[in-house]
Amino acid sequence: MSKQIYWSELEEGQELPTLVKHPTTRQLVMYAGASGDYYEIHYDKDYAINNNLPGPILHGALKNAFLGQLITEWISPQGVLRKLGCQYRGMDVPGDTILGKGIITRKYISNGCHLIDCEIWLENPNGEKTTPGTATFELPIK
Template identity: 45%
Template sequence: MGKALYFEDIVDGMEVPTLRKQTTAVQLVRYAGAEEDFFEFHINEPYARKLGMPRQIDQGFLKNAFLAQLMTDWIGIEGRLKKLACQYRRPSYPDQPSLCKGKVTRKYEQDGQFLVDCDVWIEDGEGKVHTSGTATVALPSREALIRRIEEGAPD
């Protein structure tokens, strides 16, 4: 895991490092097993075609997991993912790149927590967004840490 990310490191408009994913038909089966979601249009290609889809489609919750990882990879072990919302705007398919991206929209202190809001989304290989939403993370604050040490330091 990377270096710890602190609240003071955040600036508005800052980009979250892109997380690259590319699902495969096998991964969709593995995910179906892990989530115990056996909707067939994710795992049975002929069935998906019968429904008029070009092929089986990625699970929404799998893309949700990618966006969660986008944030947890970025914030590191000391950060916490507080909120994650997304909409599945159009289907995505195995063997296509999914580029998970994010951008800081706001940083603020609330109830003693140091929070950062981000827009998050997933693009296919052509830059078209198929999933988009928002995330909120809590980060450690260097200044708060120093304040606490100073206040609690024995003289």
């Protein structure tokens, strides 16, 4: 388990540790199997090209999973993810290095829970935010 972070240690405006992902076509096949989403645009190059795509593209839900990892890896083991949202604005392709990033937008207490809101996103190698989102999580206090 990673070293626990605490609510008291964090500040609004603080950046999250960057998550680096290296998705491959092999991973898309594994994700298709694990999730049951067998839409061919995610692993069949001919099918993807015939659908006016550059080639296979990442499942939106896999990118959602990357954003989940961005938060849970940082807040584990005691932190609890409450909300996770994202929008699929741009395509991501296997072979590209995808960065998960975020910034703390709000630190507050609600119903006795110590909460943090973040803006989060995935970034492609051109620095474009293909998958912007938000997250809310609860942390222990020291």
